[in-house]
Amino acid sequence: MxxxxxxxxxxxxxxxxxxxxxxxxxxxxxxxxxxxxxxxxxxxxxxxxxxxxxxxxxxxxxxxxxxxxxxxxxxxxxxxxxxxxxxxxxxxxxxxxxxxxxxxxxxxxxxxxxxxxxxxxxxxxxxxxxxxxxxxxxxxxxxxxxxxxxxxxxxxIGINPTAASKDTLTAEELRTVVHEAGSLIPSRHQEMLLSILDLEKVTVDDIMIPRNDIASIDINDDLNAILKRLSNMQHTLVLLYRNEIDDAIGFLHARDMLRLLTRHNAEPDKASLVRAARDIYFIPEGTPLSVQLIKFQHNKERIGLVVDEYGDIQGLVTLEDLLEEIVGDFTTTIGGQPHEHVKKQADGSFLVEGTVNLRDLNKEIKISLPTDGPKTLNGLIIEMFGDIPERPMCLKIAGYGIEILEVTDNRVESVRIRPKPKRRRKS
Structure with a gap:
């Protein structure tokens, strides 16, 4: 050097x-x-x-x-x-x-x-x-x-250096990735991706149309009354049953109803209605939406009846209902109630039907009522109150003031929901 x-x-x-x-x-x-x-x-x-x-x-x-x-x-x-x-x-x-x-x-x-x-x-x-x-x-x-x-x-020291760790993401980690994508993914697409991740947490019980709201016809009713109801029916699918809804026969499609009602050679009868009814596809209650979506695809079905462990019908689920959980509400509904169950008032409160689904209600008016128990607002009120309430009365659930407006047939028909009061900032 x-x-x-x-x-x-x-x-x-x-x-x-x-x-x-x-x-x-x-x-x-x-x-x-x-x-x-x-x-x-x-x-x-x-x-x-x-x-x-x-x-x-x-x-x-x-x-x-x-x-x-x-x-x-x-x-x-x-x-x-x-x-x-x-x-x-x-x-x-x-x-x-x-x-x-x-x-x-x-x-x-x-x-x-x-x-x-x-x-x-x-x-x-x-x-x-x-x-x-x-x-x-x-x-x-x-x-x-x-x-x-x-x-x-x-x-x-118990470490295998050749076992390369797999770069896999959990659902919650993937949710964070979607949230932090920012402008790289449009907000509407982010909502859809997050909704797909939520499919495993949501079951058919959360989105089904309750049995009392299923568009249905008793085949044992008067034939003229049945035909009149069919001609005025606005739903695409109608459930046929005998005496009670648990004894269901099948679904009538709008095309079949139109064909039966416009025949020139003969008047439709009850037998023709029964023959036109399509087979029923049954869905066990508690099925996750992610599983049910695959089942709908595998079985080539678009609609099914949710049944409990005893085989009793609890409600109805359609493919459209399931897809709405991902992409949002469509302009039309099949076989269920129209989306007119919530009306906003001038004072900021909401008039709500008791049969409304809690998850739909939370999404629609941006509140957070508990959804881990009953699926409808009526069920939540009865569970919280511990009895069938009478009108007029008020109660508070999750911080929201709820006023009972109408009760019929042991069921809460309509209520008024008031938003939580805004907290004043300390000066």
Whole structure:
């Protein structure tokens, strides 16, 4: 080293610091790159992404290579800095070189390149892989030897270094990703994606049309009365039953009703109505919507009756009802009640039918009544009150004032819901 000039040593030291910064930035960039974006780019034919993805398949080898290179460079830089320091400051040069080199490496070879790499991981990782890939082949024996020792040490403490962790997301993590997508995903699409994630939490009981609201006809009624109801029916599907709804026969479709009512050769009779009825598809109560959507698709069905463990009919669910949970309300409904169950008043309160579904009500008027028990507003009021209420009376549920307006046949028909009063800000 005595034959090498000090200026040359400064140049070598400068180059070594640059190389150290490259290794530091490469480590952060390779480890910070978005794996999902990386896979997408690789599948799109990006060669750099494929190269980085291949190297990340064995992170132990990649980290081993980078650390070997970084430590070799830093040790060499330390040795050269010591020589320069001793030439310039004699015996005090070691302390000066140690202090100065620590600051230089910390600023220019650690913090700065790692910060840049963390902010722009793809810009750093992709070009870095061009150099790291051949270096991996050149230093493979050394990397393999180091990994052999470290991997065995890790196994002693119960860690399998070759078991690469799978980059999978839970539903809640995916929900966070969708929320943080911001302008990358339109807000309407975000709502749809979040609704799909909620399908597992929601069951058919939450969206079904209650049995009392199913458009239905008793086949044992007078034939003229039945035909009159069919001619005035506004629903696409009508349920036929005998005496009580639990003895259901099948569904009459609007096309079948029109064909029966417009026949020229003969008047429709009850037998023809029964023959025209389509088979019923039954759905067990408590079925998650995600499961039911697949069942509708597999069985080529669009409508079904929800039954309990005793086979009693609890309500009706259509494919449209299920899809509305994802995309929002359609302009038309099939077989159920029209969306006129909530009317906003001038004073800010809402007139609500007692049969309204709580989840629909919460969405429509932006409130948060509990939905983990009864599914309708009537059921919630009876459960909270502990009895069938009488009008007029008022009660408070989840902070919302509820005024009973009408009760008929042991059922709350209509109520007035008042929003929570706004809290005054403390001055």
């Amino acid at each position: 005595d034959d090498i000039s000090t200026s040359t040593l400064f140049i070598v030291l400068f180059v070594l610091i640059l190389i150290s910064g490259y290794f530091s930035g490469s480590e952060t960039g390779m480890m910070s790159v978005n794996r999902y974006k990386l896979r997408h780019l690789a599948q799109s034919g990006n060669k750099a992404a494929r190269r980085v993805l291949q190297m990340l398949d064995r992170p132990d080898r990649l980290i081993g290579l980078i650390l070997i290179g970084n430590n070799l460079v830093n040790i060499a830089a330390s040795a050269i800095a010591t020589i320069i320091g001793m030439r310039l400051y004699g015996d005090y040069g070691i302390a000066v070189a140690t202090l100065v080199l620590t600051l230089v490496i910390l600023i220019f070879a650690e913090v700065t390149p790692k910060t840049v790499a963390a902010l722009h991981p793809e810009r750093v990782a992709f070009p870095s892989s061009i150099i790291l890939n051949p270096l991996m082949k050149i230093f493979y024996p050394l990397v393999a030897g180091v990994n052999f020792i470290t991997n065995n040490m890790m196994r002693l």
